[in-house]
Amino acid sequence: GENVEQHPSTLSVQEGDSAVIKCTYSDSASNYFPWYKQELGKGPQLIIDIRSNVGEKKDQRIAVTLNKTAKHFSLHITETQPEDSAVYFCAASYGHDMRFGAGTRLTVKP
């Protein structure tokens, strides 16, 4: 089955700096790659996603890139704000069977 690895496990940045989280996947058939943000005590919330026929997608301060050849994808957050502090999960799927990375705890220091 699919295996998703996510790095780093923790990330601390200064407000206004950029943050980058990286994920690799093992199954070349995977074709959908969402990113989720989870705040304490809440369910994950979809923040951006990318399909395998697209290399990059941007939504305001958030962008995701996908390299199908290398089987890795990344989340980029620019101009970070304290409210960006949360745990972020990447995921990969082919069909309905979605596999998640272990998560990255992002802390944005004011």
Added chain:
Amino acid sequence: NAGVTQTPKFQVLKTGQSMTLQCAQDMNHNSMYWYRQDPGMGLRLIYYSASEGTTDKGEVPNGYNVSRLNKREFSLRLESAAPSQTSVYFCASSEDAVSGGFFGPGTRLTVL
């Protein structure tokens, strides 16, 4: 729109007891999912229902059963709870396989 709702929010069981976790969505989504989340392990798919009337196993189905009651509701049953099933359980729904899932608030289950 309530989105995805789950009941109960918290539950404590003794080993061997049974219970059903309820999930409902009001977004008219075709697909529904049950995940468990354990510390340091991300989310793992237990079962999913691609559409009304179908269910399939995910990554960690052992010890669980599911029922897609109708398009809105998808329940998860633990027939004989074990301490290893102590976890936070999330229900999610999506339009299809390549649409992001909307997650419920979770059920925190402790099995003693």
